[in-house]
Amino acid sequence: MKHTNAAKIFKLVGAEAVLTEAEDLRKYLTGLSTSFGYVLSDANCSVFYTDSRYLEGATAALKGTDILVKEFTGSVVELLKPYKQVAIPFGRTLYPDFEKLKNTGIELIDSLPAFTSAMSVKEAYELELIEKSCSIADKAFVALLDCIKEDMSENDVAALLEFLMRKFGASGTSFATIVAFGENSSVPHHETGMRKLKFGDVVLIDFGCKFGGYCSDCTRTFLFGDDSRHAEFKKSYQNVLDAHMLAKQRITNGMTGKQADAVARDFLKNHELDKYFTHSLGHGIGVNVHEFPRLSPKSDDVLLNNMVFSDEPGVYFEGNFGIRIEDTVMLKDGKVISLTDSDKKLIIL
DSSP, X not given: OOOOOHHHHHHHHOSSEEEEOOHHHHHHHHSOOOSSOEEEEESXXXXXXXXXXXXXHHHHHTTTSSXXXXXXXXXXXXXXXXXXXXXXXXXXXXXXXXXXXXXXXXXXXXXXXXXXXXXXXXXXXXXXXXXXXXXXXXXXXXXXXXXXXXXXXXXXXXXXXXXXXXXXXXXXXXSOOEEEEGGGGGSTTOOOOSOBOOTTEEEEEEEOEEETXXXXXXXXXXXXXOOSOXXXXXXXXXXXXXXXXXXXXXXXXXXXXXXXXXXXXXXXHHTTOGGGOOSOSEEEXXXXXXXXXXXXXXXXXBOOTTBEEEEOOEEEETTTEEEEOBEEEEEETTEEEESOOSOOXXXXX
């Protein structure tokens, strides 16, 4: 039988029925990417209700699973009439929709905690899909390096990288690819634009792709030529790389997100760089590129085996340059295993 997660979530929630509309949560339940639909699960079965645009494809894709496919022609209120108690994800439900369901008199239960818990610890098949997504991202980045030329724009490089990820099997990107040249690299989430590449530029590329609906996330920072004016950059780069690798060495099963973040942050503090580390160490990765757990200074999320998350320390010097080194990693047998693994030693093209 193909993998689905509808029955798993139903059991975890423990309600009479579970209704799921949010696109990413539907994707987690069914394995399908659709812009419309509802998954309704009860003790008897799970049904994916959708419209005519997806009916044929969903029926074929879910054949042999424990999820039935039916055309949705009525209203959600009608769909829920047989039940006195229904679980919905409170934090992912629009207020008007919540009020509409509440006014029916049905007892509403929050299903989001069950989704958060289940989605954070990956099944074996999910890990295989993420590993493939990471492998594609690595392969595309390595291929990209031979293609980067002076006077290419940030947009040119982003487009080429996205093409290569597609060429190697990705279904799309995990997020909008970030390519930042020179001074633009000091903005952690720079909006890729038309700035052209010059000899001696710092290049920061934050990228990832999807395979089978699961994401990868990776950042590499390198130099396009060495104009002998990068002593401070090279020193900072080595410190960020050391912080990145130290996190991989010390993060373990049972550690909190706060403790994990402190491994890299304290190292950078010892090198007087912590004030330039302006974001958290990492975040969970799965169907969404940002999921539970959070590896941040305020996070009490507990890291467990088979969780997948990012390890991405960075430092940013306003108007000058930025450095981020990021891998998608997982916890296995209490140790961090890197899933993206292209070379992190400083590259000078």
